Amino acid sequence: MNSNRVKEIKKEDKKAFKSFIIIMIISAIAGGILGGMSIYFKDSLSENLTDFIMNILEAITPFASLVLSLLVIITSCIVYKKLTKELKIWNESDEEDMIDKIEEKLSYILLLSSVNLIMGFFFFGVGFALPSDYLDINLDIVKILSFFGGFILCVASSILIQKKFVNLEKEINPMLKGSVYDTKFxxxxxxxxxxxxxxxxxxxxxxxxxxxxxTCLILWLVCVLGYNVWDFGIMPLFIVTTIWLVQTVAYCLESIKNLKKR
Structure with missing residues (x-):
């Protein structure tokens, strides 16, 4: 290796090392403070915070997916109608700036639909995970219909919205292939x-x-603190670590595979 290149690498490492040491010191101090405060949190805030969160979830979980899905459906219909008109104008004028704006709006609706789907699964899981004394939907037919109907509407609407907007993207870019219904889409x-x-x-x-x-690093910290403060147990830490490992190993293996193809 060229000696000048070696010197350049060492100089770069030396410059970055100073910032690294400062970050490590600050992190150690912050970790010590949080560790000490966790005792205070456990004695004064843990039960109150848990009850506060449970009360909120008790109130919104049976209706959350239904309300969110309806809002997303209404928004998507309005935007879709507007985009089809804009696409027709673009086909006649062929303005480059207009198509960029259309594709940007498409992306935002797809993002909104995906977030709604994830939240739908979250609230569906919450409905079964919460203890019966927090979420007693078995005695209320309205809550039962809203809970299960909202989840079904969430999944169905997300798929249909994505189909509509993906097909619109395919109209803009004819070379794009694939159906949302295809498992290898x-x-x-x-x-x-x-x-x-x-x-x-x-x-x-x-x-x-x-x-x-x-995010995994932050969640790891939350799980470590929660182990003492909220009696999380070891499972949340295991799940976060598993996700962290899977995405890291998958990324590295894919990088190695691409290197072999060169």
Whole structure:
């Protein structure tokens, strides 16, 4: 290796090391403070906070998916109708700026639909996870219908919304292939993308990888504190660690596979 390059690498490491040491010291101090405060939290806040959260979930869980799904459906219908009109105008004028704005709105609706689906699964799980004294839907037919009907509406509407907006994207970009109903939709979609779109997907994927890594680190800290404060037990820490390991190992193995293909 070139000696100048070696010196450059050492200089870069030396410069970064100072910031690294400062971050480690601050993290150690913050960790000590949080560890000490966890005793206070356990004695004064843990029960009150748990009751507060449970009371909120008791009130909103039976109706949350239904309300959220209806809001997403209404928003999607309004935006879809508007986008079809804009797409017709674009076909006649062929303005580049207009199509970029249309695709941006498409992306936001797909994001909204995906978030609604995730929240639907969350509230469905909460409905079964909460103790019966917190969420007693067995005695209320309205809550039962709203709870299960909201979840079904959430899943069905998410699929249909994604189908509509993905098909609209396919009208804009004829080279794109794949049906939302296909189990291999993601693979077919990426294979049909041009290099510019693929590069955008790859950059987004790496950003998502970094976001999940940082989130896992934060959740790990919450689980460690929660072990003492809220008696979480070891399972939440095990789940967070599993997710962290799976996404890290999957990313690294895929990188190795791509290196072999070069």
């Amino acid at each position: 993601s693979e077919k979609w990426i294979d049909s993308c041009d290099e510019a779109i693929k590069m955008g997907i790859y950059k987004s994927s790496y950003k998502a990888y970094r976001a999940v890594t940082n």
